[in-house]
Amino acid sequence: MSGRLVLFRDVDDLISALPPGRVLTDPDVTASYARDRTFLQAGAVRAVVLAESRDDVVTTMKWATANGVPVVPRGAGTGLAGGAVAGDGSIVLSLARMTRIVELSPADEIAVVQPGVITADLDRAARAHGLMYAPDPSSYEISTIGGNLATNAGGLRCVKYGVTRDSALGLEVVLADGQVVNTGRRTMKGVTGYDLTGLFVGSEGTLGIITEATVRLRRAPAKPPITVAAEFTSLRDAASAVAAIIAAGCQPSMLELIDRNTLVAIDDWRHIGLEPTTQGMLLAQSDAADGEAAADRMAALCEDHGATFAARSTTPEEADELIAVRRMAYQAKERLGECLTEDVCVPRSKLPEMIAEIEAVGQRHGLMICTVAHAGDGNLHPVFIFERGLPEPPPHVWAAADEIFRAALRLGGTLTGEHGVGLLKKRWLELESGPVVASLQTGIKRVFDPHNILNPGKAI
Amino acid sequence: MSGRLVLFRDVDDLISALPPGRVLTDPDVTASYARDRTFLQAGAVRAVVLAESRDDVVTTMKWATANGVPVVPRGAGTGLAGGAVAGDGSIVLSLARMTRIVELSPADEIAVVQPGVITADLDRAARAHGLMYAPDPSSYEISTIGGNLATNAGGLRCVKYGVTRDSALGLEVVLADGQVVNTGRRTMKGVTGYDLTGLFVGSEGTLGIITEATVRLRRAPAKPPITVAAEFTSLRDAASAVAAIIAAGCQPSMLELIDRNTLVAIDDWRHIGLEPTTQGMLLAQSDAADGEAAADRMAALCEDHGATFAARSTTPEEADELIAVRRMAYQAKERLGECLTEDVCVPRSKLPEMIAEIEAVGQRHGLMICTVAHAGDGNLHPVFIFERGLPEPPPHVWAAADEIFRAALRLGGTLTGEHGVGLLKKRWLELESGPVVASLQTGIKRVFDPHNILNPGKAI
Numbered sequence: 017m018s019g020r021l022v023l024f025r026d027v028d029d030l031i032s033a034l035p036p037g038r039v040l041t042d043p044d045v046t047a048s049y050a051r052d053r054t055f056l057q058a059g060a061v062r063a064v065v066l067a068e069s070r071d072d073v074v075t076t077m078k079w080a081t082a083n084g085v086p087v088v089p090r091g092a093g094t095g096l097a098g099g100a101v102a103g104d105g106s107i108v109l110s111l112a113r114m115t116r117i118v119e120l121s122p123a124d125e126i127a128v129v130q131p132g133v134i135t136a137d138l139d140r141a142a143r144a145h146g147l148m149y150a151p152d153p154s155s156y157e158i159s160t161i162g163g164n165l166a167t168n169a170g171g172l173r174c175v176k177y178g179v180t181r182d183s184a185l186g187l188e189v190v191l192a193d194g195q196v197v198n199t200g201r202r203t204m205k206g207v208t209g210y211d212l213t214g215l216f217v218g219s220e221g222t223l224g225i226i227t228e229a230t231v232r233l234r235r236a237p238a239k240p241p242i243t244v245a246a247e248f249t250s251l252r253d254a255a256s257a258v259a260a261i262i263a264a265g266c267q268p269s270m271l272e273l274i275d276r277n278t279l280v281a282i283d284d285w286r287h288i289g290l291e292p293t294t295q296g297m298l299l300a301q302s303d304a305a306d307g308e309a310a311a312d313r314m315a316a317l318c319e320d321h322g323a324t325f326a327a328r329s330t331t332p333e334e335a336d337e338l339i340a341v342r343r344m345a346y347q348a349k350e351r352l353g354e355c356l357t358e359d360v361c362v363p364r365s366k367l368p369e370m371i372a373e374i375e376a377v378g379q380r381h382g383l384m385i386c387t388v389a390h391a392g393d394g395n396l397h398p399v400f401i402f403e404r405g406l407p408e409p410p411p412h413v414w415a416a417a418d419e420i421f422r423a424a425l426r427l428g429g430t431l432t433g434e435h436g437v438g439l440l441k442k443r444w445l446e447l448e449s450g451p452v453v454a455s456l457q458t459g460i461k462r463v464f465d466p467h468n469i470l471n472p473g474k475a476i
Numbered sequence: 477m478s479g480r481l482v483l484f485r486d487v488d489d490l491i492s493a494l495p496p497g498r499v500l501t502d503p504d505v506t507a508s509y510a511r512d513r514t515f516l517q518a519g520a521v522r523a524v525v526l527a528e529s530r531d532d533v534v535t536t537m538k539w540a541t542a543n544g545v546p547v548v549p550r551g552a553g554t555g556l557a558g559g560a561v562a563g564d565g566s567i568v569l570s571l572a573r574m575t576r577i578v579e580l581s582p583a584d585e586i587a588v589v590q591p592g593v594i595t596a597d598l599d600r601a602a603r604a605h606g607l608m609y610a611p612d613p614s615s616y617e618i619s620t621i622g623g624n625l626a627t628n629a630g631g632l633r634c635v636k637y638g639v640t641r642d643s644a645l646g647l648e649v650v651l652a653d654g655q656v657v658n659t660g661r662r663t664m665k666g667v668t669g670y671d672l673t674g675l676f677v678g679s680e681g682t683l684g685i686i687t688e689a690t691v692r693l694r695r696a697p698a699k700p701p702i703t704v705a706a707e708f709t710s711l712r713d714a715a716s717a718v719a720a721i722i723a724a725g726c727q728p729s730m731l732e733l734i735d736r737n738t739l740v741a742i743d744d745w746r747h748i749g750l751e752p753t754t755q756g757m758l759l760a761q762s763d764a765a766d767g768e769a770a771a772d773r774m775a776a777l778c779e780d781h782g783a784t785f786a787a788r789s790t791t792p793e794e795a796d797e798l799i800a801v802r803r804m805a806y807q808a809k810e811r812l813g814e815c816l817t818e819d820v821c822v823p824r825s826k827l828p829e830m831i832a833e834i835e836a837v838g839q840r841h842g843l844m845i846c847t848v849a850h851a852g853d854g855n856l857h858p859v860f861i862f863e864r865g866l867p868e869p870p871p872h873v874w875a876a877a878d879e880i881f882r883a884a885l886r887l888g889g890t891l892t893g894e895h896g897v898g899l900l901k902k903r904w905l906e907l908e909s910g911p912v913v914a915s916l917q918t919g920i921k922r923v924f925d926p927h928n929i930l931n932p933g934k935a936i
């Protein structure tokens with residue numbers, strides 16, 4: 017502690033400038049705020065600020081600009097790309113205590129929220145008015161709206177309702193120097209000036225700190241959704257059923273694919289009665305007015321494409337239980353070892369090819385890869401399992417990841433569908449974007465953050 | 477002509493650099509390419525380039541950068557804010573000849589299009605595959621995708637399907653200096669780097685020239701839509717019916733309001749049998765699977781809110797005829813005199829108040845204002861009619877417009893829901909955005925266009 021105090025004496029000014037109890041400096045405590053859900057190691061951070069208001073954020077940013085100290089903003093720390101991993105000497109700025117739903121207007125179908133609101137809490141609050149907040153990353157029971165906005169998070173329902181950016185109407189943002197701007201609007205439409213709201217969303221905390229967001233709510237479906245579960249003896253058959261379901265216009269509100277490795281991990285943990293021949297499972301959901309008919313059509317299409325079993329839920333409880341299997345996937349995999357979670361996205365028609373690539377890469381490198389996919393969006397999460405205790409993935413895991421990224425790009429896809437670039441994907445970035453886009457991105461960063469103190473080294 | 481040739485001799489280099497037939501210089505001809513659909517007068521332009529390929533655009537931009545000549549990009553010239561009005565000495569760069577639908581992929585539900593494709597043509601091409609291109613500005617039979625992207629155009633269906641930005645996945649853009657960049661993706665999701673696609677969309681040609689776009693298609697509804705027409709003796713009753721329709725979760729695919737002045741203009745032209753007591757008409761449409769039920773519910777809600785008449789279409793032809801009334805509105809108003817078309821958007825719940833403001837402003841200034849509204853989005857188009865032949869709106873029209881803008885902002889709304897800022901709304905811009913946002917916008921502009929040659933003086 018005393019060495020630390022000597023090193024970071026400047027933090028005293030910040031502590032005095034903020035209300036009491038806002039700053040943590042004990043390294044044993046701050047370390048847990050400096051990481052996300054990746055294996056990446058953080059540096060020794062100067063301090064953690066637990067902001068409770070916009071003013072706290074303004075004070076912190078003014079201090080950081082005056083002292084040239086990097087600031088790493090943070091929601092719940094559920095990120096999977098290293099976006100919230102803090103480097104040596106930086107300040108972690110946690111927005112997790114700003115948990116107020118400031119306004120919920122059923123007439124305008126919007127909510128105004130602070131960044132620390134848990135995503136599923138907003139959805140539940142909206143449901144009380146017959147509305148919903150659509151974006152639902154797998155982490156939505158523990159992740160925050162602020163983190164979802166920072167990464168432009170996707171989720172299961174976005175096959176029908178779009179990603180977080182599609183629900184973001186306006187933002188209050190504290191800039192690097194502590195100035196506050198309001199972007200966007202509380203109307204459904206608006207075209208005044210460049211789309212700064214869309215620019216901040218997905219910028220991974222590198223352009224400003226979101227302190228309030230106006231988000232779009234949607235009418236909740238009138239009836240509980242119907243879920244279809246289908247089992248396949250080949251993952252490529254499952255992928256072709258996905259294409260058929262989309263082409264038939266079934267408009268699923270979820271369309272998820274789970275591979276055998278993942279199913280085994282879930283079965284070992286929660287005993288779902290996995291059949292020995294099942295290589296993949298599709299979970300499809302319809303929340304439409306004619307949901308039963310849509311579900312029957314999806315089940316029939318699964319059978320047409322080789323499903324050994326396909327049935328739809330007959331009660332809301334059963335529908336939820338089936339989806340719960342999918343939501344267990346990430347935790348089940350974490351039981352197997354350290355995880356490198358990837359996030360490629362390909363044009364929907366290339367899903368079978370991408371699955372074949374992943375299988376081939378796994379075999380080539382003797383690697384266990386567990387894959388789940390938001391199949392309706394072509395968004396795959398191959399998770400590479402490696403030995404527990406290793407500080408980072410061994411070279412053959414990186415080599416496998418590299419091959420998968422290149423395959424996704426070759427198929428017309430992208431490195432990251434919804435997790436973000438963070439630190440993990442930076443070295444592949446230019447493969448996708450090219451040097452001219454990179455220089456435009458750097459130029460934008462300089463406009464917003466000329467001294468490079470906002471989450472430096474991330475995202476671009 | 478000879479004076480012109482002396483003035484603009486540098487254009488000879490551009491003419492030689494492009495394939496034959498690409499450049500127009502006769503001032504009688506070029507003048508018609510230098511205006512849009514506003515009353516705004518253009519300057520004497522240097523030349524018009526009729527680009528037929530990306531290479532033509534690259535050549536033009538390289539020449540423009542080398543010579544410091546402003547370039548005003550142009551689609552069909554249907555803009556309503558002056559975005560395509562060209563100043564003295566500029567080059568007009570028309571993309572209207574780049575009309576190729578490069579690819580239409582039913583499996584991926586996307587199309588790759590050149591900027592000169594007429595919006596309704598793309599929609600028709602998609603319908604042949606059971607798909608649709610959703611954005612449908614009132615001009616969609618004559619406006620281009622490129623122009624729609626440049627202004628982030630809205631339309632009638634966007635109450636259900638979102639605006640142009642929501643359908644834009646990726647772009648090929650020629651920058652000010654002739655460099656070509658590709659932004660975005662052909663996948664449904666992607667979060668690699670800042671959202672440059674969203675930034676170019678709605679930037680009104682000030683950041684780059686879009687030469688190709690990858691757009692999202694959607695499944696076309698399985699059945700033809702059902703239209704409800706309802707007549708009201710008070711416009712505010714009609715506005716409260718709008719709120720009720722949204723709150724009841726009817727999810728209309730269109731929800732349009734037309735005031736009496738507009739109905740009279742249409743009736744004078746096309747004899748629609750307007751009742752003397754009708755002060756407003758609502759046109760609602762449902763394209764859902766249970767469209768008849770939704771339409772009946774919407775008609776009943778109109779009656780509950782004071783409609784003197786409400787009925788739904790029983791044939792597809794009838795449904796189309798009712799919507800055709802709405803699509804005639806703009807041309808009907810142009811028969812009355814010169815038009816200043818405005819585009820305020822307010823939170824949906826403020827629609828009745830905004831309508832009352834518009835009525836009061838019209839009375840106060842003794843002005844004829846014809847209003848139509850994309851009511852489901854809170855987006856109103858009050859059109860101020862003024863004396864034909866006047867070069868621009870007289871002071872009392874500007875005063876009225878000013879009051880309407882300020883009222884919209886006071887109600888939590890925006891200056892422009894879908895037409896853009898162009899030249900017409902620039903003097904009110906800072907009322908909405910404030911100086912810090914303005915300086916960020918200027919900073920972004922400088923990153924993309926350091927010599928300020930791309931549509932200078934517009935949008936920001």
